[in-house]
Amino acid sequence: MTEQKQLTELKDLGEFGLIERLTRDIELKHKSSVKGVGDDAAILDYADKQMVVTTDLLVEGIHFDLVYTPLKHLGYKAVVVNLSDVYAMNAVPRQIVVSMAVSGKFSLEAIDQLYEGIHKACEHYNVDLIGGDTTSSVTGLTLSITAMGEVEKGAAVTRAGAKPNDYVCVSGDLGAAYAGLQLLKREKEVFLINPNSQPDMSMYNYILERQLKPEAAKDIHNALKENGIVPTAMIDISDGLSSELLHICKQSGCGAKIYEDKIPVDAQTVSFAQEINMDTTIMALNGGEDYELLFTIKPDDIEKISKINGISVIGKIVPKGDGCKLKGRGEGEVEIRAQGWNAY
Amino acid sequence: MTEQKQLTELKDLGEFGLIERLTRDIELKHKSSVKGVGDDAAILDYADKQMVVTTDLLVEGIHFDLVYTPLKHLGYKAVVVNLSDVYAMNAVPRQIVVSMAVSGKFSLEAIDQLYEGIHKACEHYNVDLIGGDTTSSVTGLTLSITAMGEVEKGAAVTRAGAKPNDYVCVSGDLGAAYAGLQLLKREKEVFLINPNSQPDMSMYNYILERQLKPEAAKDIHNALKENGIVPTAMIDISDGLSSELLHICKQSGCGAKIYEDKIPVDAQTVSFAQEINMDTTIMALNGGEDYELLFTIKPDDIEKISKINGISVIGKIVPKGDGCKLKGRGEGEVEIRAQGWNAY
Numbered sequence: 001m002t003e004q005k006q007l008t009e010l011k012d013l014g015e016f017g018l019i020e021r022l023t024r025d026i027e028l029k030h031k032s033s034v035k036g037v038g039d040d041a042a043i044l045d046y047a048d049k050q051m052v053v054t055t056d057l058l059v060e061g062i063h064f065d066l067v068y069t070p071l072k073h074l075g076y077k078a079v080v081v082n083l084s085d086v087y088a089m090n091a092v093p094r095q096i097v098v099s100m101a102v103s104g105k106f107s108l109e110a111i112d113q114l115y116e117g118i119h120k121a122c123e124h125y126n127v128d129l130i131g132g133d134t135t136s137s138v139t140g141l142t143l144s145i146t147a148m149g150e151v152e153k154g155a156a157v158t159r160a161g162a163k164p165n166d167y168v169c170v171s172g173d174l175g176a177a178y179a180g181l182q183l184l185k186r187e188k189e190v191f192l193i194n195p196n197s198q199p200d201m202s203m204y205n206y207i208l209e210r211q212l213k214p215e216a217a218k219d220i221h222n223a224l225k226e227n228g229i230v231p232t233a234m235i236d237i238s239d240g241l242s243s244e245l246l247h248i249c250k251q252s253g254c255g256a257k258i259y260e261d262k263i264p265v266d267a268q269t270v271s272f273a274q275e276i277n278m279d280t281t282i283m284a285l286n287g288g289e290d291y292e293l294l295f296t297i298k299p300d301d302i303e304k305i306s307k308i309n310g311i312s313v314i315g316k317i318v319p320k321g322d323g324c325k326l327k328g329r330g331e332g333e334v335e336i337r338a339q340g341w342n343a344y
Numbered sequence: 345m346t347e348q349k350q351l352t353e354l355k356d357l358g359e360f361g362l363i364e365r366l367t368r369d370i371e372l373k374h375k376s377s378v379k380g381v382g383d384d385a386a387i388l389d390y391a392d393k394q395m396v397v398t399t400d401l402l403v404e405g406i407h408f409d410l411v412y413t414p415l416k417h418l419g420y421k422a423v424v425v426n427l428s429d430v431y432a433m434n435a436v437p438r439q440i441v442v443s444m445a446v447s448g449k450f451s452l453e454a455i456d457q458l459y460e461g462i463h464k465a466c467e468h469y470n471v472d473l474i475g476g477d478t479t480s481s482v483t484g485l486t487l488s489i490t491a492m493g494e495v496e497k498g499a500a501v502t503r504a505g506a507k508p509n510d511y512v513c514v515s516g517d518l519g520a521a522y523a524g525l526q527l528l529k530r531e532k533e534v535f536l537i538n539p540n541s542q543p544d545m546s547m548y549n550y551i552l553e554r555q556l557k558p559e560a561a562k563d564i565h566n567a568l569k570e571n572g573i574v575p576t577a578m579i580d581i582s583d584g585l586s587s588e589l590l591h592i593c594k595q596s597g598c599g600a601k602i603y604e605d606k607i608p609v610d611a612q613t614v615s616f617a618q619e620i621n622m623d624t625t626i627m628a629l630n631g632g633e634d635y636e637l638l639f640t641i642k643p644d645d646i647e648k649i650s651k652i653n654g655i656s657v658i659g660k661i662v663p664k665g666d667g668c669k670l671k672g673r674g675e676g677e678v679e680i681r682a683q684g685w686n687a688y
Contacts, residue, residue, distance in 0.1 A: 034394060038595070039502045040432040040580055041398035041493070046390055050378060054385035055475060055490060057443040061482040088384040099401040099488055131399060137486075138405040144443055144477075144488035146399060149385070158383045236384055251382070 007107035018108070019134055022115045026129055030094050032150065033128040042130035044095065049150040054085035060140035067191075068184040071110055073212045075117025078143045081238065083125050084216040084291040086149035088236035090157035092221070095130045096122065099144040101137035114141075125218060155230070157295070162233035162252035166296040166317040169231075171220040171310055173264040174241055175280065178287025179272045180204070180211030186276075206268045210290075217293045223308045231295035240288040243338040246324055248296065255322040258315030258336075260329050285326070285336070351451035362452075363478055366459045370473055374438050376494065377472040386474035388439065393494040398429035404484035411535075412528040415454055417556045419461025422487045425582065427469050428560040428635040430493035432580035434501035436565070439474045440466065443488040445481035458485075469562060499574070501639070506577035506596035510640040510661040513575075515564040515654055517608040518585055519624065522631025523616045524548070524555030530620075550612045554634075561637045567652045575639035584632040587682040590668055592640065599666040602659030602680075604673050629670075629680070 010018060023037045034043040044051075058064060058078050066074075079096060086093040098118060102111060122129050127147070187199045201208060217236070224231065233252050235244045241263070249256050263284050273280040296317055297305055305311055315327075324336045354362060367381045378387040388395075402408060402422050410418075423440060430437040442462060446455060466473050471491070531543045545552060561580070568575065577596050579588045585607070593600050607628050617624040640661055641649055649655055659671075668680045 035500070035502065039504075040429040040578075041396035041435070041491075043433070043495075043500050044395040044397060045497065046395065051388040051390065051395070052385035053388060053439075053441060053475060053490075053492070055441045055443050055477050055488070057445055057477045057479050057486070057488055059445045059479060059481050059486070062445070062480050085384040089387070091385070095397075097397060097399045097490060099399050101401055101403045101406070101486060131397060133399050133401045133488075135401050135403060136406050137403050139483060142401070142403070142445060142481075142486050144399070144401055146397075146441060146490040147385075148397070151387075153389065156379070156387050158379065160383075234384075 007109050010102065010104070010106065010108055010111065013108060015134055018111070022111070022134070023129070028128045028130070029126060030128055032094055033130055036128060036130040037132070042095070042097070044148070046150055048153065050153050050156065052086055052089045052091040052149045052151060052156060053146065054082055055144065055146040056082050058143045060142065065188070067188055069212065071113040072117040075114040076121045076213055078145050079118055079121035079125070079127070080214055080216050080291060082145045082147035083127065084236040084238070086147050087217050087221045088234050088293060089149070089151065090155060090221070090231065090234060091149035091151035093125055093127050093147055093149040095128045095148045097130060097146045098132040099134070100132070101135050101142040103137045103139050103141070106141065125216065157231050157234040159233050159235050159248050159251040162248050162254055162296040162317045164254055164317050164319050165299050166232050167299065167302055167305070167313050168245070168256055168258055168294070168296055168315040168317060169305060169311050169313050170237070170241065170264065170292055170294050171217050172290065172292040173266045173269070174237065174290050174292065175273070175283035175287045176207045176210035176266050176269045177214060177289035178283055179269045180207035180209070181289070182276060183207060183272060184211065204268055204272060206266060207272060214289065214291045216291055220293055220308070220310065227304045227308060229297060229301050229304050231297055234293060234295035237290040237292045237294050238288055240286040241294065242285045242336050243288070244294045245336060246338050248294065249324045252317070254320050255318040256315060256324045257318050257322070257327060259327045262312055262314040264312040351453050354446065354448070354450065354452055354455065357452060359478055362455070366455070366478070367473070372472045372474070373470060374472055376438055377474055380472060380474040381476070386439070386441070388492070390494055392497065394497050394500065396430055396433040396435040396493045396495060396500060397490065398426055399488065399490040400426050402487040404486065409532070411532055413556065415457040416461035419458040420465045420557055422489055423462055423465035423469070423471070424558055424560050424635060426489045426491035427471065428580040428582070430491050431561050431565045432578050432637060433493070433495065434499060434565070434575065434578060435493035435495035437469055437471050437491055437493040439472045439492045441474060441490045442476040443478070444476070445479050445486040447481045447483050447485070450485065469560065501575050501578040503577050503579050503592050503595040506592050506598055506640040506661045508598055508661050508663050509643050510576050511643065511646055511649070511657050512589070512600055512602055512638070512640055512659040512661060513649060513655050513657050514581070514585065514608065514636055514638050515561050516634065516636040517610045517613070518581065518634050518636065519613045519617070519628035519631045520551045520554035520610050521558060521633035522627055523613045524551035524553070525633070526620060527551060527616060528555065548612055548616060550610060551616060558633065558635045560635055564637055564652070564654065571648045571652060573641060573645050573648050575641055578637060578639035581634040581636045581638050582632055584630040585638065586629045586680050587632070588638045589680060590682050592638070593668045596661070598664050599662040600659055600668045601662050601666070601671060603671045606656055606658040608656040
């Protein structure tokens with residue numbers, strides 16, 4: 001039996017009431033957060049550090065489908081995708097501001113869940129929520145998050161520093177979030193045909209979690225620092241390995257050669273790719289939403305990197321004229337393209 | 345004769361092409377903008393200064409109606425409303441990040457206009473555009489802007505510092521933006537009934553401009569500085585004088601008494617209010633979108649403030665127990681309320 005709960009309409013609280021509720025328990029943790037929510041602007045003091053700033057906009061129907069995305073997970077993920085960009089600059093996230101446009105179809109209880117996810121991510125990544133804006137929308141939910149992080153002066157790592165002979169490295173494994181999304185889409189179709197079906201997706205819990213509750217590469221960031229490795233270039237994988245590698249090559253003015261058999265893919269991703277008759281490598285190259293770090297290191301750092309768990313060396317940087325290529329498991333090589341990469 | 349122009353669909357450029365086009369001519373002006381658009385995040389260095397951060401979300405159909413809002417003006421205004429918050433902290437705006445969700449109904453030429461307005465505001469207020477996000481939307485246009493500004497350590501002015509006997513001041517005049525909006529709404533109704541009507545709104549160009557192309561109080565900020573005045577509390581007027589005064593009273597733990605005959609209202613606002621049979625004072629108190637500064641000063645600063653053009657002293661701060669009141673032109677006093685303020 002499901003209990004019938006009385007839901008609260010947002011308009012009963014008003015904007016100020018809602019903001020007060022969503023931000024009531026916030027305690028600022030960082031010295032750099034001088035003043036948070038509650039004035040025209042927040043005040044920050046980074047002293048002798050530099051700041052990195054990044055922003056992301058998530059739109060219902062474009063970036064997420066609430067049929068299979070729990071609001072708590074959505075809130076968590078919306079924060080994580082921004083923090084991932086901060087780590088990709090070799091910086092440590094410190095603050096976020098969160099704006100939300102929300103239609104009348106959402107209850108206060110729904111928004112509470114969304115913010116539970118946001119607060120949980122702030123806690124996990126030790127980040128202060130310092131401001132935002134809350135407004136109505138005509139339809140659906142839009143979330144806009146801006147994240148700020150700190151880095152020692154001059155220590156930020158951009159996409160532009162890779163040089164020939166540098167090793168190309170990637171954290172974690174790739175393609176799982178894309179596989180999880182395809183699984184969710186498939187089960188949604190099944191559900192629409194037969195609403196009484198109870199899907200058993202337990203054998204795929206890893207790829208589901210990668211889609212619904214991704215994490216930013218905090219541990220890898222820390223491990224690199226502990227082992228004295230400063231990447232020469234770095235980017236986070238949101239649009240897929242192919243696309244991100246091309247960004248590094250373009251901005252560093254170089255080429256790259258990566259090896260198919262070195263690309264890290266989880267066993268569940270492989271199983272699911274086989275189940276839906278899709279090439280696993282294509283999934284890993286173009287899937288996206290991995291929020292892993294793709295980075296290059298100096299040749300001398302290859303021994304240090306081998307000491308860190310969860311990092312794969314997948315290839316090398318080459319001169320620009322040699323292009324950006326994937327060496328397949330067989331003989332051939334293919335040019336890497338950002339979109340519509342062709343199977344060989 | 346109107347020339348038929350071929351409009352370009354956004355999907356023909358793709359996300360990266362669009363970003364490249366919208367950000368191609370950007371030159372960073374501030375030393376604090378170390379790196380702008382083009383990486384996972386921008387890099388800022390505020391050295392010995394503190395930073396203020398504020399954000400606003402503007403949604404089509406809620407905050408603007410494209411029937412009477414030219415996209416160029418919308419872009420300009422979207423920046424201004426954020427800079428206004430920065431000035432309200434006694435800070436100088438330095439950077440913005442701009443995110444946009446846009447549906448297929450918008451052409452590239454339309455988005456170019458929007459960005460023309462954004463760039464124009466950046467130029468006028470000497471602000472660097474350092475990043476953002478661009479995405480599709482299911483319907484309509486959503487703009488999210490985060491602005492950053494600099495302030496000497498400890499010099500930020502919050503809403504919390506007003507004390508009894510401080511004077512209450514306001515810049516510019518109030519109610520005009522609201523009057524302009526009512527005029528535009530009325531003309532839209534007329535247009536819907538008779539699309540051939542050509543409205544003559546030239547006698548109301550001031551109130552129209554206040555609605556369509558508001559400015560942030562940069563000059564007042566500078567004048568206060570030049571005259572050695574540091575407000576004890578400050579807020580910008582976006583939701584209306586009543587609402588903002590109550591914010592200051594609540595956060596400063598005090599009351600206020602303001603005088604109806606001191607509230608600055610432009611002659612066009614008075615004329616239009618009479619035309620639509622609305623009380624001018626209600627318009628000035630509750631209209632909002634003025635983007636003027638409401639601030640309090642120490643009693644000793646009253647002579648200095650009289651030297652600055654465009655500032656009205658409208659009342660005084662009183663002890664909390666005396667409440668927040670408006671002294672009318674006649675005998676009576678009324679309690680100020682944030683919403684639904686009642687005529688006396």
